[in-house]
Amino acid sequence: MSLALRIALREMRAGLRGGLRGFRVFLLCLMLGVAAIAAVGLVREAIRQGLAEQGATLLGGDAQYGFTYRRATDAERGWIASHAARVSETITMRSMIGVGDAFTLTQIKAVDAAYPLNGRLVLDPPDAVLDEKKGVPGAFVDGVLADRLGLVPGARFTLGGKTFEMRARLLSEPDSTGRDTLFGPRTLVSLSALEGTPMLAPGSLFDSAYRVQLRPGDDLVTLKRQAAAQFHGTGMNWTDSRRPSPGTERFTDQLSAFLVLVGLAGLAVGGSGMSSATSAWISSKAETIATLRALGASAGLVRRVFAVQLGVLTVLGIALGLLLGAGLVMAAAPQIAGALPFPVAVGLSVRPLASAALFGALTVVLFTLWPLGRMTRIGAARLYRPGRAGGWPGWGAVVSSAVVLIVLAGAACAETGRTGLSLAVLGGVAAALVLLALMGRGIGALARRLRPLGRGRPVLHLALAALGGPGGEGRAVMISLGLGLTVLSSIGQIEAGLRSAIRNDLPAVAPAFFLIDILPDDRAALLDRLAALPGVTRTETAPMLRGVIDRINGRPAREVGGDHWVLRGDRGVTFAETPREKLTAGSWWPAGYDGPPQASFAAKEGAELGLKLGDRIGVNILGREIEATITSFRDVDFSTAGIGFVLTLDPAALAGAPHTEIATVYATPAAEAPVLRLIGHDFPNVTAIGVRGALERVGEALASVSKAVLLAASVTLAVGFVVLIGAAAGGEGARAREAAVLRSLGATRATVLASFALRAALAGAVAGIVAVAGGVLAGWAVMDRVMNLPYSIAWGPAFAIVVAGVGAVVLAQIAFALRPLGLRPARVLREAE
Amino acid sequence: MADTVLSVADARLVLDGGAGPVEILRGITLNINRSESVGLVGPSGSGKSSLLMLMGGLERASDGRVTALGEDLGALSEDALARFRRGAMGIVFQSFHLVPTMTARENVALPLEIAGAPDAWERAGAELETVGLGHRAGHYPAEMSGGEQQRTALARALVTRPAILLADEPTGNLDQANGAAVMDLMFRLRTEYGTTLILVTHAPELAARCDRVVRIEDGRIAADEDRA
Numbered sequence A: 001m002s003l004a005l006r007i008a009l010r011e012m013r014a015g016l017r018g019g020l021r022g023f024r025v026f027l028l029c030l031m032l033g034v035a036a037i038a039a040v041g042l043v044r045e046a047i048r049q050g051l052a053e054q055g056a057t058l059l060g061g062d063a064q065y066g067f068t069y070r071r072a073t074d075a076e077r078g079w080i081a082s083h084a085a086r087v088s089e090t091i092t093m094r095s096m097i098g099v100g101d102a103f104t105l106t107q108i109k110a111v112d113a114a115y116p117l118n119g120r121l122v123l124d125p126p127d128a129v130l131d132e133k134k135g136v137p138g139a140f141v142d143g144v145l146a147d148r149l150g151l152v153p154g155a156r157f158t159l160g161g162k163t164f165e166m167r168a169r170l171l172s173e174p175d176s177t178g179r180d181t182l183f184g185p186r187t188l189v190s191l192s193a194l195e196g197t198p199m200l201a202p203g204s205l206f207d208s209a210y211r212v213q214l215r216p217g218d219d220l221v222t223l224k225r226q227a228a229a230q231f232h233g234t235g236m237n238w239t240d241s242r243r244p245s246p247g248t249e250r251f252t253d254q255l256s257a258f259l260v261l262v263g264l265a266g267l268a269v270g271g272s273g274m275s276s277a278t279s280a281w282i283s284s285k286a287e288t289i290a291t292l293r294a295l296g297a298s299a300g301l302v303r304r305v306f307a308v309q310l311g312v313l314t315v316l317g318i319a320l321g322l323l324l325g326a327g328l329v330m331a332a333a334p335q336i337a338g339a340l341p342f343p344v345a346v347g348l349s350v351r352p353l354a355s356a357a358l359f360g361a362l363t364v365v366l367f368t369l370w371p372l373g374r375m376t377r378i379g380a381a382r383l384y385r386p387g388r389a390g391g392w393p394g395w396g397a398v399v400s401s402a403v404v405l406i407v408l409a410g411a412a413c414a415e416t417g418r419t420g421l422s423l424a425v426l427g428g429v430a431a432a433l434v435l436l437a438l439m440g441r442g443i444g445a446l447a448r449r450l451r452p453l454g455r456g457r458p459v460l461h462l463a464l465a466a467l468g469g470p471g472g473e474g475r476a477v478m479i480s481l482g483l484g485l486t487v488l489s490s491i492g493q494i495e496a497g498l499r500s501a502i503r504n505d506l507p508a509v510a511p512a513f514f515l516i517d518i519l520p521d522d523r524a525a526l527l528d529r530l531a532a533l534p535g536v537t538r539t540e541t542a543p544m545l546r547g548v549i550d551r552i553n554g555r556p557a558r559e560v561g562g563d564h565w566v567l568r569g570d571r572g573v574t575f576a577e578t579p580r581e582k583l584t585a586g587s588w589w590p591a592g593y594d595g596p597p598q599a600s601f602a603a604k605e606g607a608e609l610g611l612k613l614g615d616r617i618g619v620n621i622l623g624r625e626i627e628a629t630i631t632s633f634r635d636v637d638f639s640t641a642g643i644g645f646v647l648t649l650d651p652a653a654l655a656g657a658p659h660t661e662i663a664t665v666y667a668t669p670a671a672e673a674p675v676l677r678l679i680g681h682d683f684p685n686v687t688a689i690g691v692r693g694a695l696e697r698v699g700e701a702l703a704s705v706s707k708a709v710l711l712a713a714s715v716t717l718a719v720g721f722v723v724l725i726g727a728a729a730g731g732e733g734a735r736a737r738e739a740a741v742l743r744s745l746g747a748t749r750a751t752v753l754a755s756f757a758l759r760a761a762l763a764g765a766v767a768g769i770v771a772v773a774g775g776v777l778a779g780w781a782v783m784d785r786v787m788n789l790p791y792s793i794a795w796g797p798a799f800a801i802v803v804a805g806v807g808a809v810v811l812a813q814i815a816f817a818l819r820p821l822g823l824r825p826a827r828v829l830r831e832a833e
Numbered sequence B: 001m002a003d004t005v006l007s008v009a010d011a012r013l014v015l016d017g018g019a020g021p022v023e024i025l026r027g028i029t030l031n032i033n034r035s036e037s038v039g040l041v042g043p044s045g046s047g048k049s050s051l052l053m054l055m056g057g058l059e060r061a062s063d064g065r066v067t068a069l070g071e072d073l074g075a076l077s078e079d080a081l082a083r084f085r086r087g088a089m090g091i092v093f094q095s096f097h098l099v100p101t102m103t104a105r106e107n108v109a110l111p112l113e114i115a116g117a118p119d120a121w122e123r124a125g126a127e128l129e130t131v132g133l134g135h136r137a138g139h140y141p142a143e144m145s146g147g148e149q150q151r152t153a154l155a156r157a158l159v160t161r162p163a164i165l166l167a168d169e170p171t172g173n174l175d176q177a178n179g180a181a182v183m184d185l186m187f188r189l190r191t192e193y194g195t196t197l198i199l200v201t202h203a204p205e206l207a208a209r210c211d212r213v214v215r216i217e218d219g220r221i222a223a224d225e226d227r228a
């Protein structure tokens, strides 16, 4: 056994007798951080596995050919059928379900006889069918919606102006990840019934999907390649069971990336606690170290002695963390599985646990390198000249920290798959730490300068001395507290931002309804009828087609613009004679323009994509590729929920393309019901989407995100609490001694308490200021940059967190000062003698 | 007995040691007059420091009575004791107990500030000059030698011009020259202000200058020798 190991073990044996006292904070911080990351990782893994295993069921087949806005042509259908064992066609679209005078938005899914290829529908009653009975087609209505509308099996209702009979409550569809009901609950009908309605008129906004089961011997890779060649330029989009729900997957990955990062931030908060615990431990061992040095031990040997001990503790802390994280997930497995719209098996898997362990270990290394580096600088001289710990840890520690930081950043990027976000969060944490350290120094210097102010005011004088004097206990508290508060305040700002988005703070000018699928021929009549309704103040319309922006200057758009939301899936595209918004650059096409296609792009989104005037933009509309030159940019405001198109083309460019119109209806709340009735009765193929309701549904989705965020934040809160209590407890001895001395000098307990409270409040206030600034920055970055949601500073949460943080520090300090204050000074002072 | 500033009557002190209660002081009776200088001597562990703490009101007698300047210390609350100490008592601890985050001058000014003296800062500077540490006024305790810390602690105890000075081995860390200077200082205070000196010491030179030497052994007074 090496010498270092032997000394380390001997030291630990002695330490264990003290019951790991000084290491409770270290272990707890490490454990909580690792547990949080492990738990997030396990849940994400379960979702990923669920998606992978249920791929074919969730997708509704082995592969899916999707078309927006149209059905496959006979030739296309023929090709698809000839390359599959079985085919099932479905059409989804939004519509209005009407019972008597009540009209509500619903998401129709029309299915053929082959549906579902995989899995089964769960109905109540279970054996209901969609077939026509006495000339009336059947429908299955989402259970909740049916209950709300009072629909029971046998009841009749209208859908797009056509009468249907309710046959069963729809309890679950196999091919749903729960993400496709944003525009209303589901109504399932047969494809043949839908074909008889005007809802599939050219230009209507619907999606068709052809799900296939592979022929024996075929494989997805080959079929995908063949399909890509066959359907090139037709706007067909391919999905297969390997990634059945890219949307769900992206959402899960994004959310878990965010949660992992929150966990990492929590771990960093714990790291500052671990760092102080290590420093305190090393200080308490200064005599041992000096003695070892005096006996001829090298700095390296001393470092190894302590590294071995830290290593053992780290392994212990990580193991406890993994146990806790896995235990929590396993305990909550039924609830987790129940909360997800598709079956998942929540279980243990190695990868997430391993990466949680890795993050824990890296954090420990990162945060103990400095104290360890400083320790090496404790020489034998310390024996007769007790001094302070702290100071420069040496270049070795700095370089090693940098290396560990890079490894940690790399691991975080790999784990979350979101390099930019990971680097931003880690950079933010690092910046907050550096800022806090600098502020700590600044406050120290300031406190030293302000000391004359304290003369004659013992409470203030003592507080300034604690902040500005050597030892810097106040500064250490400030750093860990500040980091904790910064993370919490960031989460607070983000959460508040999400909540305000949920609260549907409708802009004053927001419309009451969006109308879609207006046939151009109906437009004039609809406008007249709407204008005649009392309470309808304004109606705007625009032609609308859907297209995918797929090329920029001849290159695939995503290569140029990356993963920008504008390039994700299909977008609404319009054409216009005159500009709807203010131009920011370029000029509009002249009236009656009939030259090569021209385009006007939204200014902000254009700038984000790096577009400039003269760039060529390729958009695929109905399988037809149109390339237009950007001749102007417009200032489009998407926040008012009014009509706003990223891309507007000149009318000639889209001449002849079948299209529908959309409209926004501005109306008083009292006019909303009459508008719905008018549309339900007289314009059955038009769908009215209530803006309030749509925002509510978006709100529900955001609410679950915000719940997850709060859950993750609670880990940071717990870690911060441990660090805070640890710091307060760690300073208890010094504070007890100080209190006793002050009392021996004639200070009352109130004076002593006031001085402790004041210094805690000062340190807390500085930490709080950094936290508010950091939080606002993070809130803006996440809301505005990442989520594309409007952000305004939530002063309430910002101050609440700071006040709560400062209050917590002051209370913790006071709580830990009360016991020694209750003791007789002699007891405290005697122990030191 | 009008001149008695401090009286200890059959005081006992029982503390909870690791193995049950330990009787540290076993019935001490002692009357100390104004301006008297009393040296407390005795072997290590005999209870000298404990007795000093008792007299300073930093410890309460388990039994018996401690009266200082006419106040029954046992009857005072902790805060009343603290207030009582202001101006009445200066205490020098065996291990100084300076506030580590404060400079020498700030440490010395502290009791005056606590007592609300308006000229605390100036008086602290002057007091440091008196103990020969004017050049060290801006230093922190960690930057001073043991002797310098001890003199700072003494200055802090003397600066309020207390009626009673309680000092636990005030020359323990000092070389002969410094030790002599500190002794002079304490005795000068007595001459100038009539301060009562109660000094725990191992140093024969210091004991020799006291009016009275009380020898403590095993928590009892073994000898009480009046040399005045």
Ligand SMILES: Nc1ncnc2c1ncn2[C@@H]1O[C@H](COP(=O)(O)OP(=O)(O)O)[C@@H](O)[C@H]1O
Binding pocket: A827, A830, A831, B015, B016, B017, B018, B022, B024, B042, B043, B044, B045, B046, B047, B048, B049, B050, B051
């Ligand atoms: N906190 C304590 N609890 C119990 N006994 C103690 C404590 N501190 C000191 N003692 C004991 O009290 C006795 C007297 O100590 P002390 O007054 O410091 O003696 P002296 O100053 O004469 O060396 C010693 O035997 C010591 O071991």
Ligand SMILES: [Mg+2]
Binding pocket: B048, B049, B050, B094, B168
């Ligand atoms: Mg002693």
